[in-house]
Amino acid sequence: MKEVEYQEHFFPGTRQELLNKVKQSVKEKRYQHILGVEQTAVKLAEINQFDLEKASVAGLVHDYAKERTAAEFKVAIKQHQLDPDLLNWGNFIWHGVVGAEIIRDELRITDEEILNAVRRHTVGAVEMTTLDKLIYVADFVEPSRDFPDVEFARSLAYADLDQAVRFETKHTLQYLLNANQTVYPRAIDTYNQWVVKK
Numbered sequence: 001m002k003e004v005e006y007q008e009h010f011f012p013g014t015r016q017e018l019l020n021k022v023k024q025s026v027k028e029k030r031y032q033h034i035l036g037v038e039q040t041a042v043k044l045a046e047i048n049q050f051d052l053e054k055a056s057v058a059g060l061v062h063d064y065a066k067e068r069t070a071a072e073f074k075v076a077i078k079q080h081q082l083d084p085d086l087l088n089w090g091n092f093i094w095h096g097v098v099g100a101e102i103i104r105d106e107l108r109i110t111d112e113e114i115l116n117a118v119r120r121h122t123v124g125a126v127e128m129t130t131l132d133k134l135i136y137v138a139d140f141v142e143p144s145r146d147f148p149d150v151e152f153a154r155s156l157a158y159a160d161l162d163q164a165v166r167f168e169t170k171h172t173l174q175y176l177l178n179a180n181q182t183v184y185p186r187a188i189d190t191y192n193q194w195v196v197k198k
């Protein structure tokens, strides 16, 4: 894979230093997933003329907080005075929205566009920046992902990023409904914006 050399625009250190910190924060399987997301986000950034270093940093940190305990997330929600409704949700939502604060504190990454891409990577958003889309889609189609439509989703990702956002949003909602799982309200907002025909 092509390795992006950091100019320290977004993380105060080298890519290798960031890799070390990420590796310490998650188990091996998730670390491999994270490397796949970074690789995919960088490829998609090239296709969409986006900053490769920014895509790389966002890809590497998107699941940085995924393995923190519920207790740690609850402390961070209170400490950062985030919406108290977050306390009613779980890891699926916390690792993005609350994870962004943990990333800022521990990795000293302050770029709001990167932090927003982390916040939005699980359920998307009505308004998504190019970086939001790169991370949302890369998370869905990175090489270790395996589900029946993954090849189709991958080809869509490289052909048309917006279409890939649409496909992923519908696919994820369908999955949650089929599994009788709770749907976070913002996931419905994303669906209404991106999938519903107007």
Ligand SMILES: [Fe+2]
Residues within 6 Å of the ligand: 062, 063, 066, 095, 121, 122
């Ligand atoms: Fe995630």
Ligand SMILES: [Fe+2]
Residues within 6 Å of the ligand: 033, 037, 062, 063, 139
């Ligand atoms: Fe992920």
